[in-house]
Amino acid sequence: MQGDETRRVIEQHVSGLGPALYAGIAYGVQDAFTRAQGLKHAKYPHLRPLITRASLREYLETEGLPDPWSVTGNPALMGQLLITSAPMNLTLRVLKERRRSYPQSIPVAGHNKARRKAWQAPLFDISPSSPNSTELLLLWDYAEQADEGFTLRVVHPVEPGVYGQAVRCDLDFTVKPGGTLFENRQFTGDEEDIDFFQAHIERAENYDIN
Template identity: 45%
Template sequence: MPADATRATVEALLSTVGQSLYEGVTVGLAASDTLMGRVPYREDYPWLASAHARVGARNYWRDNGIGDGWSLRGNPRLMGQTLLEHAEESVVLRLLKERRRTYPGGVPVAGSNEARRQEWRQPPLDVAVDNAPTSASKTVLLLLWDRQVDSGRDVVTVRAVHTLAPGVYGRAVPIDMSFDIEPGGTVFDQLAYRGDDQPDDFFPHIVRDDNEGTGTGNAQ
């Protein structure tokens, strides 16, 4: 995909696999619930539930496929790292847990790993930027999932975001695209925040790399 790809281009691509993306996440969460039910003192291991969910989602896409043109990438030995790649359009989705309780805006920062920092650091989708790395071979989107209880119902949310910078702990990661993926696979453009500063310290004891391994596997 060229560096000046538009939001409409990305939306069209995601729409072809929206149902598969949402189902993969929900199947992964169901598998996590089953496994966590067997873990003594499971309330002490919230990170394990997220890891189980990632493994379950990856296995779902491995067994059922993602969609035409899409393939499963990433190194599962790196904490179940899961990347979904559309080679023809040069788009990679990186599966991560959204963390609205600890990250302003919910988008995880890249951390200190330089390879991840480069993935998060991208030119805007709609415009070409002078001196930007327009020869970048791939457009990376973070496929973020979250789980909340709303009026007694278990609600799963899935969205794809396009980051512009690695982010700084305690501040929202800047993004220029956010597409909600609904249960039926419908994709909605829901970019509503622009990375406003947050004065509160959200990161006194955060474990920075518990989402996945820091390597980038086959997506480089």
């Protein structure tokens, strides 16, 4: 399966998750806002993102996900949240962006060896017969306009990233409220000729609390 075909399969497979993910993030953001009232966000900037991710997990575990997706990851590790399709060898890692400070930001992998390996792994063939697995990042952030709530997208980085520099990726889909995916960039030609999407990062986004 070539790169373009793999992207189409990913789009189709992840689209089925769209409604559940969008509803879950909406619940998590509101729940975090309610629970953190009285604690200034400027003083505890990590608190609401942590609660949002924890609340998202609780929501998905309660409401369930469409087959063959399941909630995985170890919540004891700073609320780690993974959404996995075992038959398709595909995993979404839930993290928060910082669009207001760093437009179109993608978190760096940091020093964790497992994360560094996942960040720079090729975009493998996504199919039940594939011997490889692919990890994507499911990135959310507060929308620039407060009444719009939040943003949600799926990206595939191709490098672990360096603090202060952009992280390249070869897949970037925005998840719309109805669950559909919109490709933010057109990727043409051979894999080595990809016009990579560029994004700013900051040191704090190495940590799973973001």
